[in-house]
Amino acid sequence: MDDKDLEILRLVQGNARLTADALSAEVGLSAPAVQKRLKRLRDSGVIQKEIAVLSAPKLGREMTVIVEVVLERESRMHLDAFKQRMRAAPQVQQCYYATGEADFILIVVTRDIKEYEEFTQEYFFDESNVSRFNTSVVMDRVKVSLDVL
Structure with a gap:
């Protein structure tokens, strides 16, 4: 290059x-x-894909939430199962397996707090391997980018 x-x-x-x-x-x-x-x-894979970036608020997805998730067990099987569930969840925009206090950091977009509550029920409370999660509601999207250069 x-x-x-x-x-x-x-x-x-x-x-x-x-x-x-x-x-x-x-x-x-x-x-x-x-x-x-x-x-x-x-x-060569340098350009992975070319996409359209949609406006979440204009599509009724007004609420952005950052969620830190701690798993009970971290075996490969448990990690892979959680990753698969997050890939399939339509509300999850981004999912990162990370070091530090949390095992995963998620960016979740929902219509409102009720939809987020339903999301937590399905993906956290009903999931026996989720030990705990911490939610931060985004007040203002100051910078949103996937730019590398």
Whole structure:
């Protein structure tokens, strides 16, 4: 990877809909050269996926919650089972297996406190391996990004 690749990545990271022509004008390469580089970056896994970022509030998901979860048992089987449940939970935007006080840190988006309470019942209280969890309700989304560059 060179400086041109990094510049292309920075631009695409901000707007995945930029055309090869638009990118070529920004980085000083021909459109075919940009397309070739993009293909290589996708094929190598540097670009994992290109997605649309949706507005949770405009879709009725007004509440964002950060949840720290501590498991009772941490065997591979128990960890994998919890990870699988979080991947399948539609309310969970992000799930991190972490070091520190909590085993997992979740970003959860729900319509309201009632839906969050239902989520906790299904995924925490009804789950025998969840020892405890701590909830922080987000007051303001100051910065939300998956940018790397």
